[in-house]
Amino acid sequence: MTLRIPHSAFRILAAFWRLNLAEELQYRANFVASVLGTLFYMATALLTLALFFHHTTSLGGWNYWEIVVLLGVFNALTGVIEAVLRPGIGQLAGEVRSGELDLVLVKPVDAQGFVSFRRLDVWRFTDVVLGLGLAGYALFRLGHTPSLAQLSAFGLSLAAAAVVVYAIWVVLMSLAFWFVSVENIAVLFDAVYEGARYPVTAYPGALRFLFVYLIPIAWTTTIPASALTGRLRPEIALVAAGVAGVAFALARALWRAALRRYSGASG
Amino acid sequence: MIKRYAALIRNAWLVDLQYRASIVLWLLWGVTEPAIALGIWWAIAGDGSVAGYARADFARYFFAVMLINQLTIAWDSWYLDRWIREGELNYRLARPLHPAHEAVAENIAYKARTASVILVVWLVVAVAWPAVRLPFDPGRWAVTAVAVLLAAAMRFFISFTTGLLAFWTTRATAIMDLHAGVSLFLAGRIAPLALLPPAVAGVAGVLWFRSMLAFPVDVLTGAVHGTDAIVRGLAAQLVWLGVWVGAYRLAWIRGLRRYGAVGG
Numbered sequence: 001m002t003l004r005i006p007h008s009a010f011r012i013l014a015a016f017w018r019l020n021l022a023e024e025l026q027y028r029a030n031f032v033a034s035v036l037g038t039l040f041y042m043a044t045a046l047l048t049l050a051l052f053f054h055h056t057t058s059l060g061g062w063n064y065w066e067i068v069v070l071l072g073v074f075n076a077l078t079g080v081i082e083a084v085l086r087p088g089i090g091q092l093a094g095e096v097r098s099g100e101l102d103l104v105l106v107k108p109v110d111a112q113g114f115v116s117f118r119r120l121d122v123w124r125f126t127d128v129v130l131g132l133g134l135a136g137y138a139l140f141r142l143g144h145t146p147s148l149a150q151l152s153a154f155g156l157s158l159a160a161a162a163v164v165v166y167a168i169w170v171v172l173m174s175l176a177f178w179f180v181s182v183e184n185i186a187v188l189f190d191a192v193y194e195g196a197r198y199p200v201t202a203y204p205g206a207l208r209f210l211f212v213y214l215i216p217i218a219w220t221t222t223i224p225a226s227a228l229t230g231r232l233r234p235e236i237a238l239v240a241a242g243v244a245g246v247a248f249a250l251a252r253a254l255w256r257a258a259l260r261r262y263s264g265a266s267g
Numbered sequence: 268m269i270k271r272y273a274a275l276i277r278n279a280w281l282v283d284l285q286y287r288a289s290i291v292l293w294l295l296w297g298v299t300e301p302a303i304a305l306g307i308w309w310a311i312a313g314d315g316s317v318a319g320y321a322r323a324d325f326a327r328y329f330f331a332v333m334l335i336n337q338l339t340i341a342w343d344s345w346y347l348d349r350w351i352r353e354g355e356l357n358y359r360l361a362r363p364l365h366p367a368h369e370a371v372a373e374n375i376a377y378k379a380r381t382a383s384v385i386l387v388v389w390l391v392v393a394v395a396w397p398a399v400r401l402p403f404d405p406g407r408w409a410v411t412a413v414a415v416l417l418a419a420a421m422r423f424f425i426s427f428t429t430g431l432l433a434f435w436t437t438r439a440t441a442i443m444d445l446h447a448g449v450s451l452f453l454a455g456r457i458a459p460l461a462l463l464p465p466a467v468a469g470v471a472g473v474l475w476f477r478s479m480l481a482f483p484v485d486v487l488t489g490a491v492h493g494t495d496a497i498v499r500g501l502a503a504q505l506v507w508l509g510v511w512v513g514a515y516r517l518a519w520i521r522g523l524r525r526y527g528a529v530g531g
Contacts, residue, residue, distance in 0.1 A: 033441065044448045048457055055318070055462065056311040179288045187292045191299040198303070202310045 012109055013117055020120045034123040038075070038130055045071050045197065060202030062231075065142045067199060070225035072135025073158065074197055077220055079127025080162055081193075085169050087119035089186050093176045101262065112170065112255050139228065146228055153227040153234035160237070160244035161220040167247035168192070168215065174251075174258035196221045219243050271364065275372030283376055294381050297340070298333045304457050305329035318462050323398035324488075328459050330389055330399045331484045336456065338382045339419040339480060343370050344443040347430025351526070352437070360523075367427065374423060407486065410497055414483035417504040422479055424511035431515070434522035455481030459490065475507035 024030070049071070053064045062070070092115055095101040105111055139146065146154065172185050179185070192215055195203075200211050200218035211218045223240050226232040283290055308325040311317055320328070350356040350366070359366040393400045429446065433439040451457050452467065453476035460468045460481045471477045482500045485491040491500060 033438065037441070037444075040445065040448060044451055047452065051452070051458055051463065052307060052311060054464070059307065060310060184289060184292060187296045191292075191296045194299050194303055198307060203306045204309060207306060 012107075012114070016118050017120050021122055024120075024122050031123045031126075035126055035130075038079075038127050042071070042075060042130065042134065045075075060199045062199045062201070065138045066225070066229050066231070068138035069135045069142070069229055070199060070221050071197065072131045072133070072138060073161070073224050073228075074221045075131030075134060076128045076158070077131070077161060077165055077196075079124050079129075079131060081165060081169070081189075082124035082127060083121050084117060085166065086186055087121045088115060088117070089169070089173060089176075091119070092173055093185065096176050096262065105259075111259065112252065115173065116166070116170070135225075135228065142229065144229055146230065149234040150228060150230055153237035154224055156237040157219075157224040157227045157240040160240035161224050163244035164216055164219050164247050165193075167244070167251035168217070170251035170255050174254045177258035177262050193217060193220075199225070216243060216247060272368070272372060275369055276376050279369075279373040279376035280380075283380060290377070290381065294337070294384060297337055297381070298385070300456065301329040301332045301336070308458065320459060320462065326396075326398040327401065327488050328484065328490075330392075331487045332456060332480065334382060334385045334389060335415055335418070335483050335487065336480055337385055338378050338415050339422045339483070340378075341374060341419075341423045341426035342377075343374070343423060343426040344430035345440055346370065346373075347427060348433040348439045351430075351433040356526070370427065371423065374419070378419070401487070402489075404489075407489065407492075410501075411483055411487040414486050414501060414504065417501065417508055418479055418483050421475065421504065421508045421511055424508070424515045425475075425479075428511060428515040428518050431518040431522050434518075434525050450476055450479060453477070454479045455484060459485070461490070472503075475511070478504040478507050 046068070049064065049067055052059060057063070059067060092101070095104065104114060107114065169189065172189055176185055195207075195211055196217040200208050200222045203211065208218075219240055223232070223236060227234060227237055227240075305325055308317065308320070308329075309322055312320065312322045312325060315321070316324075347370075350359065356366065359369065389399065425446070426443065429443045430439055432442060436442075452463065453460075453471035453474065455471075455477070460471055460477060463471070471481065478500070482491065482504065486497065486500070491497060
């Protein structure tokens with residue numbers, strides 16, 4: 001039973017994604033626009049960093065190229081967010097308001113998974129490639145060749161980072177049930193996630209505490225980048241996995257509570 | 268005209284009232300960027316100073332950026348893009364009032380609400396945190412008010428004109444994003460212009476970017492002082508405002524001709 005449901009859910013999602021891909025392939029100019037947009041965005045991020053380092057030699061104990069590794073990770077995660085998470089959230093807010101969410105809830109699939117992953121903006125996956133490319137180039141400039149342990153710690157903590165980002169996103173989607181008029185609730189995510197562009201050690205104490213424990217964005221970029229450059233021992237990836245697990249469980253609990261509220265409202 | 272404006276502003280105010288949560292979100296989004304820039308400069312300055320800016324100077328600068336950016340920001344290119352693409356411009360053209368007036372009224376209602384929130388927050392923070400307090404100086408505040416008004420008018424025309432490009436291209440908002448990316452540096456959103464390499468700061472001063480934000484902010488914090496510097500700054504604002512009004516006239520007349528051709 002527990003095996004069968006995810007399987008069918010995946011088949012349904014796969015069908016959605018195929019349709020999505022076919023639809024997107026009609027608009028190939030969007031691909032060029034998306035890549036240009038990402039390159040411009042990366043350039044402004046690098047220039048901002050260059051400006052900071054025009055006046056300092058280290059930021060929170062990190063040097064320039066170490067933070068570029070972090071920016072690469074940031075960009076890769078942004079790609080995941082833009083490709084997978086953002087396309088669906090506007091739709092959800094509308095469905096909560098109009099009651100169309102009923103149609104999702106009666107489907108024999110997990111509503112959270114379905115709502116989160118039903119739409120893809122495939123072009124934005126190039127951001128993941130560009131981001132990892134940037135991180136790789138920065139590693140080269142650092143003259144650091146990651147060991148196998150560091151690489152696997154990076155892989156695990158990057159996966160954990162994606163889960164943490166997803167958990168924060170689910171919390172926001174759940175909020176859509178309380179503030180139904182908020183179609184642009186994703187703006188709140190952008191505001192918070194902006195903080196992940198720099199190593200968490202660069203911030204004053206209170207902000208650092210916030211980013212590590214309460215809104216755990218430190219785990220999305222600082223930790224994977226640290227694991228890759230060897231700033232932190234590879235074992236940190238196991239902690240990151242634990243954090244991701246807790247964040248996911250909490251987000252899931254909130255989503256359930258939100259769904260209960262929804263059926264209460266429409267009944 | 269005053270009665271019309273009162274009605275338009277009241278209408279925009281009431282529409283905004285329905286979307287209070289939305290407005291809070293945009294407000295939060297607007298203050299995070301300066302807050303994070305402040306956090307980073309705070310760390311870099313440490314106990315010393317960067318190009319004459321100590322921690323308290325950065326705090327005042329970025330609080331002023333939060334307030335004045337909110338007062339001068341204009342979302343109109345996004346509205347214009349939608350009006351033109353989805354034909355919502357049609358019924359607006361049929362009214363006996365230029366659509367720009369509706370946009371101006373919306374700006375006033377939105378800014379009155381969000382900027383007063385920031386102002387109150389600033390005052391409350393200033394009670395606890397001396398670093399962000401400004402000296403009592405009504406003369407400087409009056410000059411700041413004029414500079415903010417000019418900056419707001421100019422950013423409105425920049426945004427409106429860029430939105431009008433939707434008559435010709437489907438990527439008008441992308442052009443606005445490009446402009447926002449450049450203004451990150453040249454308008455002083457990420458750092459005071461004094462901290463940019465001199466050549467870059469020079470470009471910002473020759474173009475309209477300094478007039479958009481950095482100049483009013485520097486007047487408020489006192490970084491620009493002396494009659495001469497203030498008069499030159501205001502004059503630059505007036506000149507660029509004139510240029511953008513001209514660009515708007517051109518785009519509006521040419522664009523409408525084109526729009527009519529498509530619709531007719």
